[in-house]
Amino acid sequence: MAIAELTPAERDAALADLGEWTLAREGKAIERTFAFADFSEAFAFMTRVALLAESQDHHPEWSNVYNRVEIALTTHDAGGLSQRDASMARAIDALL
């Protein structure tokens, strides 16, 4: 089953719902940067995101430098943003 790319209207609605995430890659991805007290807290968060990613079978493109974690979400099968990204972003935000 193909996963549909969000229409511009759906994308705007999703972004309005996800206050801290911003559009990236010419609208093909959403990104958010998270800052923690130190590496231990940052990696604890990453571990929880990894468990989410496996359970949703939807994996982030992400990087970490000490206490900072940058996460980008996109859906390759959709060629851009899909409902899976919005759902994953909400689940990540719910961890905080």
Add this chain to the structure above:
Amino acid sequence: MAIAELTPAERDAALADLGEWTLAREGKAIERTFAFADFSEAFAFMTRVALLAESQDHHPEWSNVYNRVEIALTTHDAGGLSQRDASMARAIDALL
């Protein structure tokens, strides 16, 4: 206690010892890309690297996309590569 940047000769010797790591950032860092079967294996590796990083109090700059992990090591206090990076690289390689 200040951490010394490796001299060019020391850097060359360290790199010769670390076959899979390459110089990056104009000689200020070393990098290696690791590929695994899937995200689960990649993140399991990242977890082991995170434990190493905490125990050595020396943290990587790294990114992950599904089964791939890119790690860069540099020592900010030394303004470039130090013995801590070579030591960390060897410890990471020993995980494999």
